[in-house]
Amino acid sequence: MKGDRVEIVMDAGDTTRTYEVVASRAGRRVETAVRRGVVEVSEVTRSGTVVRTARFMANRVLALVEQPIPREESSDKEG
Numbered sequence: 001m002k003g004d005r006v007e008i009v010m011d012a013g014d015t016t017r018t019y020e021v022v023a024s025r026a027g028r029r030v031e032t033a034v035r036r037g038v039v040e041v042s043e044v045t046r047s048g049t050v051v052r053t054a055r056f057m058a059n060r061v062l063a064l065v066e067q068p069i070p071r072e073e074s075s076d077k078e079g
Contacts (some may be wrong), residue, residue, distance in 0.1 A: 040055050
């Protein structure tokens, strides 16, 4: 959903670097995958089309933090 984001903290030798991938429009989501030593973070549309992808070497990734936006509770569940 719009506002979902993933932070990637990378080892850059003598320091760390932080990158963010954010779902920029309504109906988009952020997906993560680890394949063959590569971490892929992609922004995906409702239909499954990849809009953009960030790739990182898995052995350099220190942290992968998924931060979904808070969802509002439905009033139907209360009654």
